[in-house]
Amino acid sequence: MRNLPHPIQYQGSKRNLAPIILKYFPQKVRRVVEPFAGTAAISIAAAAKQIARQFWLNDINKSLIKLIEIIIESPDEISGLYSKIWREQHNDSVEHYYQIREMFNRTHDPEFFLYLMARCAKGSVRYNAEGLFNQSPDKRRKGTRPEKMEKNIFGVSFLLKGKCTFSDTDYKKVLQCVAPNDLVYMDPPYQGVCGERDSRYYAGIAFDDFVVALDELNKKGISFIVSYDGRRGTKSFGNPLPDFLNLTKIEIEAGRSSQATLLGRDEITVESLYLSPALLENSPKKQNGYFETGYKTEQFLLS
Structure with a gap:
């Protein structure tokens, strides 16, 4: 699954963990x-595995979800606009x-956003307190490069x-x-192993509200998976x-982080x-008794 198309390098994406999550x-x-x-890394992977025929992609980041929609539904348009900006x-x-960044903050046009995410440091989307x-x-x-971007865009659209x-x-x-016949996958902000404020979003989610929402899903018999806490x-x-x-x-061992490697730490x-x-x-x-001895630790080493 490492050859799946992904136009956007996005810090916090579950792209590399998708194979084990889909298990x-x-x-x-x-x-x-x-x-x-x-x-939409998980939905892209699930579509490639033909797990579902329908997908609901929601994100409070309006610019991001609009970009994802255009990539999927209008690949010719967005790949052409990206090529023009890049060239x-x-x-x-x-x-x-910086000129494109200023234009994006004024207009929120998706083609500007795609270029910024392709060019920004570490693929790390960041907003200030004013939402810029x-x-x-x-x-x-x-x-x-536009040729590679076009290939990835059309791959996701396909x-x-x-x-x-x-x-x-x-x-x-x-x-x-x-x-009940849906599968809900959730990777909410302000959790995970970064240990910092999640600047991909203007605001986080309240822990107690999230717990109440999960409890309601249980009462309705909804199947769901949550990526949440972690450790380094x-x-x-x-x-x-x-x-x-x-x-x-389930605990997934994702190997040593790039930060730990740079610092010479065995974390x-x-x-x-x-x-x-x-x-x-x-x-x-479950039918094979896999979960009968408490939670499991899976090893998944990132290359």
Whole structure:
């Protein structure tokens, strides 16, 4: 699955973890719902595996979800616009980046956003307190070449075009509309192993509200998977979800982080998945006794 198309290099994306996350998906579902879709890495992987024929991609970041929609539904348009912006880079390509950033903050046009994400430092989307994109450019490169970008855009469109619903609403409104034959995958902000404020979003989510929303999903018999807390070395990040939700916790060993490697530290990054009771009820893994001895640790080393 490493050859799956991904036009956007997005810090926090579950692209590399998608193969192991999909191990806990049912073989077939009516629809995959992502209330915190980001760049839709899980839906792209699920579409490639033909797990579902319908997808609901939601993200409170309106510019991001609009870009994802155009990539999927209008690949010719967005790849052409990206190529034009990329080829307009001149000798002072850093100044060009700042000009595009200023234009994006005024207009929120998706083609500007795509260029910024392809060129920004570490693929790391950042906003300031006023909600303006403020990440600096990667001065060592000029961003993805148009030919490669076009290939990735058309690859994603091939997998998802005509199969998606797009929205930019609050996640709780999405969860109110899901059905028992959906599979909900959630990777909410302000959790995970970064241990810092998630600047990809203007605001986070309240932990207590999120727990209440998960409890409501359980009461309705909804199948869901949550990527939430984690740890790096001996340091833990994020609040673990409470026991009364009756979720099964899976720990994924994702290898050493790039930061730990640079610092010469032998720190393993571990990310947590929580699986809902409804998901496990008909899981072949449960029927084979896989979950009978408590939560599991999976090893998945990133190359």
